[in-house]
Amino acid sequence: MLLNGIKKKSRLLSDRMCFIWVCIFSALTAVPLLAILGEVFVRGCTQFSWDFITDPTPTALKAMMAMRAGEAIPGGIANGIVGSLIMLGMAAVVAVPVGILCGVYLAENGKTRFAVIVSYLSDLLQGTPSVIIGMITYVWVVVPMRGYSAIAGSVALFIMMLPLIIRSTEETMKILPSSLKEAGLALGGNNARVMLKVQLPAAFGGIFTGVLLAVSRVVGETAPLIFTALGCSMVRWDIDKPIAAVPLLIWEFFNDPNLQELIWGASLFLLMFVLCLNITAKYLAKKWK
Amino acid sequence: MPLLTMAWQLTKLMTMNDKIFKAILFVAALVIPLICGGVIYSLTIDASDAFNRFGFFEFLTSSDWDYTIDNERYGALPFIAGTLLTTLLALLFCIPFSLPVSLFIGEYFKGRKIAELLGVVIDLLAGIPSIIYGLWGFYTLRPLIVALDISPQGSGILTAALVLAIMIVPYAASLSAEFIKMVPNEIKESAYSLGATRAEVIRDIVFPVAGSGIFSSYILAIGRALGETMTVTMLIGNTNQLPQSLTATGNTMASIIANQFGEADGLRFSALIAIGLLLFLITAIINVIGKFLIKRARIM
Amino acid sequence: METEKPIIEFKDVCVSYTRNTMAVKNVSAAVERNSITAIMGPSGCGKSTLLRAVNLMHSLYPNIKVDGEILLNGQNILAMEPIEVRRRVGMVFQRPTPFPTMSIYENVLAGFSLNGIRLPRSEKEEIVEQALRSVALWDEVKDVLNKKGTFLSGGQQQRLCIARALALKPDVLLLDEPTSALDPIATNHIEELLLQLKNDVTMLIVTHNMGQAMRISQRSMFMYLGELVEYGDTAQMFAAAKDERTKAYLTGKMG
Structure with a gap:
């Protein structure tokens, strides 16, 4: 006891x-x-100001002069913001429709062997290290085009976004009540119509959340852009030339002792952007459910 | 009569429409296998130079990395070793944090506001871009490691693994929590009714029942750590020798690619592609195993 | 001396989930040793809540509050450590809950292993055989003791759960609608078993099934909206209930 x-x-x-x-x-x-x-x-x-968003990155020389003179480094990350938006936009324009269609395919034919394989491969692609996506885009786009470009960067981002959008679409479609589809079919619509007019609109909230999360996931990616978009110190709108991106700028500032002061402003911008997207997406997801 | 023919034609058009619709879906689904197949094909083609020159196994087991002209010799061993060391070390640092977090969310405070709050913290941690983790590691953690006299330069395998551990905690924890949550309440209550304490229920009931799910969460976390690039590149010190100790500098497969791929051509290009191919295959295997186990654990 | 005292005594027991809703209101009753006492009532009347309070299950859920006293052999268990109480009070749940990762053998011994008690092998085997024999499961499973408990049929699983609870030699066994998930044949089996076990352990059984209460219990409680409406001899209650609500329930006019 x-x-x-x-x-x-x-x-x-x-x-x-x-x-x-x-x-x-x-x-x-x-x-x-x-x-x-x-x-x-x-x-x-301390660095963040309106100019920081609207001015392009200074050259190393300018930055050095400013530092010598004991002034704050002039310029900002406008080139990176523009580049990031261009590449994200181009990637999303292709990845969103393709991803949604593929997700719909997986939700509709979930049990067939082909769909199971596609589903596994999509997971595999999602788990592939981003540096390898950069490498493969280099081989596929940069080498044939004989140069770094915004196109190459957006191809890399496209490959990264695609599996994320597929997964969120598939999951959203799967939790839609099957009565929705049956009701549509019972009214005489064919599969295509019911999908486009009933099921997809009903799933819009979930898919939109998925797209936002996918964007927030890839917007901070640096490794796949190093060998595809390369970077550029001007604000540039050409899509066949090297272009800057915010994470690429951070990487540049990290490696260039003259520009190191700009790291934190650029990081703050990137972090706020990513976290805002993230929180918005999570909030919408909750509301939608 | 014309009404009937019209209706018939409309139906025909619609079924045709359905077929076209299905075809479009199928084509969209083909994109994924095409990309995956293309990745393996292209990497294999471009890696073949290096494999032919050095031999597959020699390439894997050689620790030379010399790109002076006329004396080019490449081997992947230092980077394979660096990758394994950082990943395993990160996993080791991760577990004492991710396990409590998953218990906090999935068991102790299941469904309560405070668990939700911790869930938000974990989500935010997962959302921070890896380059910012790298910066934080470089400017905050590295000086700390120097100050503590753990290693003179501060960067190295240990530093990279520490930050990597923080990065994978959210993945391991949120997925494990999901499986811990799924342990049926009735089973836990039966264990309590036999006089077990909460810790004993966790040890003898929750962990065994959720075991395969928890295990697969960690497999997926390993998959993430293996390919993490920017953080490691900024913190590991980037030297191309076989690491001699845990505090030594080194390179992982991902970081050597990030460091040298931009300036590489010829044989070095091929050798880097070969390392990329290896990394792709390793992460693919780990991820497929992880996903497979998760699917099985979810059914059970 | 001790045998004359009631084994369990409820004194003004109240259970509340949140501040306003009382699931059990001022229940006072004494339970006789070595008998089966049935607790009946329409769903939501608090009968399960009352039963679970005897095993301090409410302590797992911080928002449930129990007031009053529950005496086990004269000691107030509400003031005791749950792990201590639960070793003396076994519980069997609605659905069979064999531990899915444990074999049949390990399931029977789970009460010991969970409590960190190490037993010599011979003693373990004795306990397993005795417990399984007491629930008439030994002959059916003696050759497959190393199989997982989840392989058994529903009725067998429930008997395994009873064996698991009995292995710890509790004074009281609580049964929360133990046959509601079982087919009639398995139900019959369990009822016979409970009648046989009556001499070794005092049982409190919550049941939906009036026939079951009549067949196996000596005394019955009827609860309605959290109150103990009537408590007495089962045969008497079924023959002539004193309270109108009890009468209505027993004649099928209510829930």
């Missing part, structure tokens, strides 16, 4: 310890988030 009492105490103690371990270590995971957000905000805010 005494032994039992000791045993009971130690069991209750280890139960307590387990709970404390869970609470403390869970709380600790918030530390890096706060540390990263804090550092980027505090160091980025």
Whole structure:
């Protein structure tokens, strides 16, 4: 009985310890988030201004002169913002319809062997390291076009977005009540009509959320752009020439000691953009459900 | 009569329309296999130079990385070793955090506001771009490691693995939490009714029942860590030798590509493509196994 | 001396889920040793809630509050550690819940392994055989003890769960509609089993099925809207219920 009492105490103690371990270590995971957000905000805010968004990146020489003179580095990341938007736009224009159609195909034919294989391959593509996407786009686009370009960059982003959109479309379509489709068919619509007029509009919220998440996932990607878009210090609208992107600029600033001061402003911009998209998407997802 | 023919024609058109619609869907679905097949085909073609020159197994086991003209020799071993070391180390650092988080969300505070809050924290962590993790690691963690006298230059396998661990916690934790949540309440209550404490129920019931799901979450987390590029490139020190210790500098398969692919041509280009092919195959295998296990665990 | 005291005594027991809704209101009753007591009532009347309170199941859910006293052999269990109470009070749930990752053998011993008790092999085997024999499952499963418990049929699984609870030699066994997920033959089997077990353990059984209450219980409680309306001898209650609500329920005019 005494032994039992000791045993009971130690069991209750280890139960307590387990709970404390869970609470403390869970709380600790918030530390890096706060540390990263804090550092980027505090160091980025000092550079952030309207000019920072509307001016292109200064040349290294200009930056050096400014530093010598003890002034703040002039210029900003307008070229990167424009480049990112161009490439994201081009990638999304192709990836959204193709991804939705493919997702619909998977939702409709989920059990066939071909659909299962496509589904696995889509997961595989989603898990493929982004640097390899960059590499393959280099081989496929940059080499034949004899040069880096916005097109190449958007192809890389397209390949990264596609599986994300497919997955979210498929999942949204699958949770739609089958009565919706049956009701449409019962009214005499054919499959195509019911899909386009009834099912897809009903799934719009879920798919839109998926697209937003896909964009937020790829907007910060750096590795696939290094060997495709390369970067450029001017604001540029040509899609067959090298172009800048915000994450590429951060990478440039990181490697160029003269421009290092600009890192935090650019990071703040990127982080805010990604997190806003992310939070909006999650909010919409909740509302939609 | 004309009404009937019209109706008949309309039906015909619609079925035709349906067929066209199906064909379009099929073509869209073909894009994915085409891309995947294309990736393997192109990488294999371009990697063949390096494999032919050095031999497949020699390429894998050689630790030379020399691109001086006329003396080019390439081997993938340092990068394979670097990738495995950073990934395993990251996993090791990740588990003591991701496991409590998944228990917090999936068991202790299941369905409560505070669990939702932690879920948001985890989501936000997962949303931060990897280049920003790299910056934070470089400007905050690296000086700390120097100050603690762990390694003189601060960058290296350990530093990269630490940041990598933070990056994969959200993936491992949120997926494991999903499986922990799925353990039926009735089964847990039966265990409690036999006099078990909560910790004992977690150890003897929750973990075994959700085990395969938790295991597959970690497999997928490994898949992410293997291919993570920018963070590692910024923190690992970028040296091309076989790492001698955990605090030594090195390179992973992804980081050597990020570092050198832009300036590479000829044999070095082929060797880098070969490393890319290897990395692609490794992550593909890991991901397919992970997804397969997850699908099976979800059914059970 | 002890045998004369009631084994369980409810004293003004109230259970509330949130501040305003009372699931169980001021229940006071004493349960006789070595008998089967049935708790009946329409769904939502608080009968399961009351039963679960005896096993302190409410302590798993922070928003449930229990007031009053529940005495087990004279001790108020509401003031005791749940893990201690639960070893003396076994529980069987609506649906069979064999632990899916454990074999039949391990399932029977789960009460010991979960509590961190290590037993010598010979003792383990004795406990397993005795527990399985007591639920008449031994002959059916003695050759497949290493198979997972989930391979058994529903009725067998439920008997395994009873064996698992009995292995710890509890004073009281709580059964929460133990046959509601089973077919009539398996139900019959379990009922016979419970009658045989009566001499070793006191049972409290929540049931939807009036026939079942009549067949196996000696005493019955009838609950309605959280209140204990009537408590007494089963045969008497079925023959001539005192309360109108009980009468209505037993004659099928209510829920």
